[in-house]
Amino acid sequence: MALLEVDSISKSFGGVAAVKDFSMVQGREEISGIIGPNGAGKTTAFNLITGVQPLDSGRIFFDGTEITSLPSHCITRLGIARTFQNIRLFHNLNVLENLMMAGGTRLSYSTWEEMFRLPRVVSQEKRLEKIARSYLSYFHLEKYSMQRPDSLPYGLQRRLELARALMLEPSLLLLDEPAAGLNPREIHNLIELIYKIKEEKRLSIIIVEHHMELVMNICSKIHVLDFGLKIAEGKPEEIKKNPEVLQAYLGEEV
Amino acid sequence: MNLNIFFQQLINGISLGGVYALMAVGFGIIFNVLKFSNFSHGGVVAICAYLGYFLATRVAGSLWITLLATTLLGGVVGVLVEKLVFRPIRIKGRPLTYFFVNSITVAMLVQQFFSALWGYDYYPYPEFIKKTALHIGRLVVSKTYLMMLFISALVLLGLTLFLRKTKQGIAIRAASSDIWTPSLMGINTDFIISITFFIAGVLAGITGYFLGMTYTVTPFIGSFILKGIIAAIVGGMGSLTGGGIAGVLLGVVESLLIAELGAAVTPIVIYAGIIILLLVRPQGIAGKLYTIKA
Numbered sequence A: 001m002a003l004l005e006v007d008s009i010s011k012s013f014g015g016v017a018a019v020k021d022f023s024m025v026q027g028r029e030e031i032s033g034i035i036g037p038n039g040a041g042k043t044t045a046f047n048l049i050t051g052v053q054p055l056d057s058g059r060i061f062f063d064g065t066e067i068t069s070l071p072s073h074c075i076t077r078l079g080i081a082r083t084f085q086n087i088r089l090f091h092n093l094n095v096l097e098n099l100m101m102a103g104g105t106r107l108s109y110s111t112w113e114e115m116f117r118l119p120r121v122v123s124q125e126k127r128l129e130k131i132a133r134s135y136l137s138y139f140h141l142e143k144y145s146m147q148r149p150d151s152l153p154y155g156l157q158r159r160l161e162l163a164r165a166l167m168l169e170p171s172l173l174l175l176d177e178p179a180a181g182l183n184p185r186e187i188h189n190l191i192e193l194i195y196k197i198k199e200e201k202r203l204s205i206i207i208v209e210h211h212m213e214l215v216m217n218i219c220s221k222i223h224v225l226d227f228g229l230k231i232a233e234g235k236p237e238e239i240k241k242n243p244e245v246l247q248a249y250l251g252e253e254v
Numbered sequence B: 001m002n003l004n005i006f007f008q009q010l011i012n013g014i015s016l017g018g019v020y021a022l023m024a025v026g027f028g029i030i031f032n033v034l035k036f037s038n039f040s041h042g043g044v045v046a047i048c049a050y051l052g053y054f055l056a057t058r059v060a061g062s063l064w065i066t067l068l069a070t071t072l073l074g075g076v077v078g079v080l081v082e083k084l085v086f087r088p089i090r091i092k093g094r095p096l097t098y099f100f101v102n103s104i105t106v107a108m109l110v111q112q113f114f115s116a117l118w119g120y121d122y123y124p125y126p127e128f129i130k131k132t133a134l135h136i137g138r139l140v141v142s143k144t145y146l147m148m149l150f151i152s153a154l155v156l157l158g159l160t161l162f163l164r165k166t167k168q169g170i171a172i173r174a175a176s177s178d179i180w181t182p183s184l185m186g187i188n189t190d191f192i193i194s195i196t197f198f199i200a201g202v203l204a205g206i207t208g209y210f211l212g213m214t215y216t217v218t219p220f221i222g223s224f225i226l227k228g229i230i231a232a233i234v235g236g237m238g239s240l241t242g243g244g245i246a247g248v249l250l251g252v253v254e255s256l257l258i259a260e261l262g263a264a265v266t267p268i269v270i271y272a273g274i275i276i277l278l279l280v281r282p283q284g285i286a287g288k289l290y291t292i293k294a
Helices: A040-047 A072-078 A095-102 A111-115 A121-138 A155-165 A184-201 A212-218 A236-241 A243-250 B004-034 B040-057 B063-089 B097-116 B143-165 B166-179 B189-215 B218-237 B242-259 B266-280
Strands: A003-014 A014-025 A031-035 A057-062 A081-083 A172-176 A204-208 A221-226 A229-234 B135-136 B138-143
Touching: A003 A040, A003 A221, A003 B218, A014 A031, A014 A040, A014 A057, A014 A221, A014 A229, A031 A040, A040 A172, A040 A204, A072 A081, A081 A155, A081 B135, A095 A121, A095 A155, A095 B166, A111 B166, A155 A172, A155 A184, A172 A236, A184 A204, A184 A212, A204 A212, A212 A236, A212 B218, A221 A236, A221 A243, A229 A243, A236 A243, B004 B040, B004 B138, B004 B143, B004 B166, B004 B189, B004 B218, B004 B242, B040 B063, B040 B097, B040 B189, B040 B218, B063 B097, B063 B189, B097 B218, B135 B143, B138 B143, B143 B166, B143 B189, B143 B242, B166 B189, B189 B218, B218 B266, B242 B266
Parallel strands: A031 A204, A031 A221, A081 A172, A172 A204
Antiparallel strands: A003 A014, A003 A057, A221 A229, B135 B138
């Protein structure tokens, strides 16, 4: 059974179609990519899937549950996590707090219990901190735990955002231009990192990306958007040869 | 000014400043999360001043019980204002100007409501503390002021701990830096906003009660919020600590100037000073510059 099923979703802003009749099926432990020129509707597609913006029409199913009109926090709790094109870390919390906040759904105590610091509050808090610290060391960020995210170099902020997304224990991870602003060596490391977390956490990943090498390298399936419409879908080799794609998008580059 | 009067006014100023600090924090916490200037806070303060008066004169005679009840009811009023006035426009994604206009409207609505209902009469709170003055050496300190100071400090300390340590507190801080992303961390933003308005309402409850005790209740009691807003801006929008400190400072400066220059000249000096301060340091004492304002 497919993990994510997007059934002809549409969204327009002020009469302009940002995404039009977009459909896709994403399997478990699969890495796929969504590519397309600027303004093709890639990020909008992510926003629709994660419930950030309401759909105009269409339906979305995740893990057998319809999530079409669920609020974002419910969709997240079902197991969809994401990162952002322009990094969205909480700059008034430190690095450790950023991670612990994303793990808040694992805590089952109420605010009243918390005020009296009952034993189960303390023990759950400790366990959450332990998990957060294990992610920090997984991403080699331990020594920054008490720093503010905006004091970190850009590449580390991207890693921190990835760590924070994994704190949610997702089964589907949406990466919005993870290579933006990274240098070639960092991109190479990122590709290895994405492979590694996919294998170890048994994740399904969808990547929105401009960087062709990254997408062609790690995605088993690629969807091509142009002006909100899907113009092609297939394996990287097929996409590379598709005349429509070449014309719409890769034309000048290949 | 002799030393005696100086210390006397200093203590009075700190306790009055404590109330300003409560207002500054109540005003500031909403600004931090939703980024609009919430003038309806003054309306909630006024409602609570009347509520406290009603409870203290008609229901129970105890200071502590009526103060606690007013405080909790203030929280409820805060949540109701959010749900009735601000949530509908937030869900529709209206610009900040709508929030700003709605908040002023609520403040005026409350003022006119009480004017129409009970006229412009003054309603004094009962005298809870019979032996009102405490003699420390040659200083005469009002017990009411000491109690206000103690409670304000306690409440602000408790709020600080809540924001630093609890998961909801951390979520409020996260939402202050980015209202959009917490929901993608599995956090129910609507709930967090309700909690924020509850906290602001609790602070308004204490403020309303203290102002009622100090000045007697009139429909215009909510306009004291201006002092809290000034403290929040001088302290720096975005920094609750800055707002709290500026509130205390404002109270002290005001009390000292009143003793030295009189009650008529003092506001002129203070307001002029604030305009100059914000020219020199527009971000306030501890805040950062905001480009979005409403």
